[in-house]
Amino acid sequence: xxxxxxxxxxxxxxxxxxxxxxxxxxxxxxxxxxxxxxxxxxxxxxxxxxxxxxxxxxxxxxxxxxxxxxxxxxxxxxxxxxxxxxxxxxxxxxxxxxxxxxxxxxxxxxxxxxxxxxxxxxxxxxxxx
Numbered sequence: 001x002x003x004x005x006x007x008x009x010x011x012x013x014x015x016x017x018x019x020x021x022x023x024x025x026x027x028x029x030x031x032x033x034x035x036x037x038x039x040x041x042x043x044x045x046x047x048x049x050x051x052x053x054x055x056x057x058x059x060x061x062x063x064x065x066x067x068x069x070x071x072x073x074x075x076x077x078x079x080x081x082x083x084x085x086x087x088x089x090x091x092x093x094x095x096x097x098x099x100x101x102x103x104x105x106x107x108x109x110x111x112x113x114x115x116x117x118x119x120x121x122x123x124x125x126x127x128x129x
Contacts, residue, residue, distance in 0.1 A: 002126050003042045005091035006061055010040060015079045019072070029066055035115050036067040036076055048125070056127040060100060064119040073116040080120050089129065096125040 003026065010016060011024040016038070023037035045059035063080055067073035086097040100121035 002045060002057065002059070002093060002124075005093045005095070005126070006040060006042060006124070009083075009086075009090045009095065010038060010063070013079075013083065015082060016076070019076055019079065029064070033066070036065065036072055038076070038080075039064045039066075056125060058123065058125050060102070061097065061122040061124050062119055063122070064117065066115045066117055068115065070116055073118055077118055077120060083122065092129050094127045094129055097122045098124075 007024060007026060011022055020036050020038055023034060025033070025037065025039045027039060027041050029037060029039045041062045041064075043060045043062060045057055048056040048058050065073060065076050065080070067076055081099070083097050084099040086095065088095060100123045102121055
């Protein structure tokens, strides 16, 4: 599945794992998780209308970061930004990632937040090989 392949990409992307090790979670962070960590969510996955027999799919990958401080947060975000333009094969899918122009909606009025949070959206194209 595409979500599993995106997990593989994030959990093996060396510039990112240098900072977060294997702390990559699907959809939501663990309540008692260790920081820094990354959570991802695949949204609006659908077939590309003009795709051929390979069945290219498009969608949105939202990557959220929790960090201990602002410097750590910005460092991780910069590593994630380096995925912009990614074009490669992961777990049998040919992927292209492009930074999305859409913003991510989230609740900034969390009073008990003990970590620094930021999110970044990517548009993806995936073809099963």
